Amino acid sequence: MRPERRRRTPLRRALRGLAFLAVALWSLFPIVFVIHASFRPPATIFAVPPQYLVRPTVQNYVELARLWPEFFGSLANSLIVTLGATALTVAASALAGWVYARRRGRLLTASAFFMVLVRMFPPIVITLPLFPAVNAAGLSDTHLVLVLLYAAFFVSLGTWIMKAFVDQVPREFEEAAEVDGASLRQMLRHVIVPLAIPGMIAAAVFVFVFAWNEFLFAFVFTTTRARTAPLIISEMLGSVTGVDWGPVFAAATIQLVPVLLFVALLQRHLVAGLTAGGVKG
Structure with a gap:
């Protein structure tokens, strides 16, 4: 054998x-x-037969800046919303993850299953009932409404990631901090958070990628001031004068590069976040 x-x-x-x-x-x-x-001339992008050896050009990026200058403003909106949603989600998930890892109770168990259940609903089911409430609160077409929605949508996944990391932190560390007179805030800040940083980074990667590329919430709740980059790209694809594929691919590349760099730099922590809690002992 x-x-x-x-x-x-x-x-x-x-x-x-x-x-x-x-x-x-x-x-x-x-x-x-x-x-x-x-980086190809528009006429050669979908040429038949395909033309592989063409001279690179930046004309598509020049045309993007000339025809769609609002795209670069929407990138700033995307950055504001993404950073805000990532920071809020990571902060809330870190605290919630510690509670679920260290506390027990029927209410906590029920809330944990509720988080998973809500996460399974399609976003459109949650979006439509929220629209009149957002308008009534005066949050329509603001960065804040997108930050809150993205954070609420991903806090469940972030909480489970953080719980897996906190489960790996020995309780003796917390007990030693309490013996030394540390308050709960000091214990979380100086003991739990430093040991759970890989989990926080893993959660941040998920939220960053989702918020940077999200379309539905931005489409429903923004109109002019807080429009994000995916909305502008969708307008480029739906132009009544026809689709100019060169600027479209240039815009897609500009939007894609920050996500690729962010994920590549934090790939090691992302893998650690996905495998946390999978092996014990």
């Missing part, structure tokens, strides 16, 4: 490598195509 297993091992490794390569190509091809197309 052992020789057969040894003979099968190289074949299994080869199959796994091919499967990984197929998934990587499937995931990377759209990203590479968008970035590559943004």
Whole structure:
């Protein structure tokens, strides 16, 4: 049996490598195509037969700035909303994660299942009933309404990520801090938070990517002042004069690059957040 297993091992490794390569190509091809197309003359993007060897050009970015100058203002709106939603979600998730990890009770158990249940609802189901309430509160077309909605939508996932990290922190650390006279605030600040930073970063990555690319909430609750970049790109795709694909791909590339850099820089912490609590001992 052992020789057969040894003979099968190289074949299994080869199959796994091919499967990984197929998934990587499937995931990377759209990203590479968008970035590559943004530096091509518009006439060659969808040429038949395909033209691979063309001289790169930045004309698409020049046309984007000339035809859609509001896109760059919408990027600033996206950045404000994304940073605000990320900070609020991480702060709330860190505190909630500690409570769920260290406290027990029927109410907490019920609220945990309620968070998961609400997270399963499609966003459109929550959006429509909220529209009149947002208007009545005077929050329509503001950055604040998007920050609150994005944070509320992702605080459940962030809480479970943080709970998994806090579960790995020995209770003896907290007990030692209490013996030394530390208050609850000091204990959270100097003991729990430093040890749970990878989990906070993992939660931040999820919220950042979601908030930066979210379309539905921004479409329903904003009109002019707080429009985000995805809304402008959708207008470019729905232009009555036809779609100018060069500026569209240039805008998509500009919006894509910050997310790619952010995820790439924090990839190690993201993997740690996904695997936290999976192995004990």
